[in-house]
Amino acid sequence: MKLIIAVIQPHRLDPVREALAGIGVQGMTASEVQGYGRQGGHREIYRGAEYTVHFVPKTKIEVVVRDDDEDRVIEAIQASARTGRIGDGKLFVLDVSRTVRIRTGEEGEIAL
């Protein structure tokens, strides 16, 4: 099993959710987060004064999938989250050693 963490533009959350639902991914976790990458924050102007906002609002999604589904899910996220502009975010894949469904105690891919 793989844990896929994607940090994306907040307004791309719905397209990503729809894309993953479309290829049969049954669950995900989404959080509002702040961060910056090469984009390095942005500038806002209030009453003529410039403010540097270092941390930009982002949405982090976490989804655990079967090893076989890894490539398809990554492709779906990339296709649906991409706008082509700086700040589209990043995606990380980690190995998952164990998964437990809390209600039943089932373990492994069946618990996904």
Next chain:
Amino acid sequence: MKTCGSARRSVGLSTLLAVLLATGHASADDGLSGGDTAWILTSTALVLFMTLPGLALFYAGLVRSRNVLSVLMHCFSVACLASIAWLVVVYSLAFGDGGGVHAVIGGLGKSFLAGVGPDTMAGSIPETVFFMFQMTFAIITPALIVGAFPERIRFSGVLLFSLLWLILVYAPACHWVWGGGWLADMGVMDFAGGIVVHTTAGVSALVLVMVLGPRRGFPNELRPPHNPGLTVVGACMLWVGWFGFNAGSALSAGGGAGMAMVVTHVSAATASLVWAAIEWYRFGKPSVVGIVTGMVAGLAAITPASGFVGPFGAIVIGVLAGALCQWFTTWIKQGLNIDDSLDVFAVHGVGGVLGTMLVAVLALPGLGGLGLAEGVSVGDQLVTQLIAVVAVTALSAVMTFIIARIVAATTGLRVSTEDEIDGLDITGHGERGYDLS
């Protein structure tokens, strides 16, 4: 003095009102107007609404989230403190009989409203109503200064400063202009507080922050306003409340109040559009914080002129307020490097002085105004207005400097660096504006 109708009548009425206030013996049979009284009661509520919650929300949205409650607390507690101070001593100093020194300050004869009952009249309204209406001005004026010092001032310092400021700056300035003092005798025109409210608050804000010092991180490492939406909500309340402020200052429910409301509204709308248009040109985007700041600038600038100019004058004042006040916000912070945090001087001080000077010209009937007093030329009036602005600016600056030193030496003026970093909400009041758990 706040009077109705034309400027020609204003001097006569102001004298009459001063005499009535000084003697306070007229009875209810002597010309009480139910209509006037009803309108000033309403205006009193509108002007209190400007501070609570209008101004409080306007300011609260512009600070960091960790200081939002402290700013609301400043406005609220200053309102309470000013109310009691007004009853105990400030009303009497402003509008009481000063005897031999009446040109400079009123006496203490009206402390605790001594001698004022339900039947005591001030013009065509009960003096109790006049007292309450004027109280709401004494509330909002020190509350305006809150915008200069948020995010770093000690709460006990806010209270002591505001109390001393009301006695040493507001009471004499109000007396000079509206209470029959020397500027009133000279025929100064300040319909609703361009000098008494906006100049005093603006100048004092600037002087106070020069003693207090800037926020940590000023000017390059500051955080942007945490909730501009709150600021817009507060600004909308200010606009509505300003109808009571300016049209109420006619002290009657007639044509003078109606025209004051017209020009107030026109100036606010004009200055809003001008401010936003200039931002659009300068920065590529018109901002909502900008457009509502323009509104306040337009309202502050029309305040001294609102009973004297017509719609044309209101548009002129609105255009100049939107442009000049915006220029000053940048110049004070980036040019002079002074952290008047929420631009009290640039918006209220500059706007108030602008309207105070322009009224001498825009009151001319040829420009749609209601005319200057008989036998007074534009030049004469300009000199009078300038003397008033200079005198009140000097009073505000000197007294504020002295008060700030007194506060710094007693309660202390500034919080510790640690408390400033943690925010005044939790360190000053033990509360958090937003529970994000």
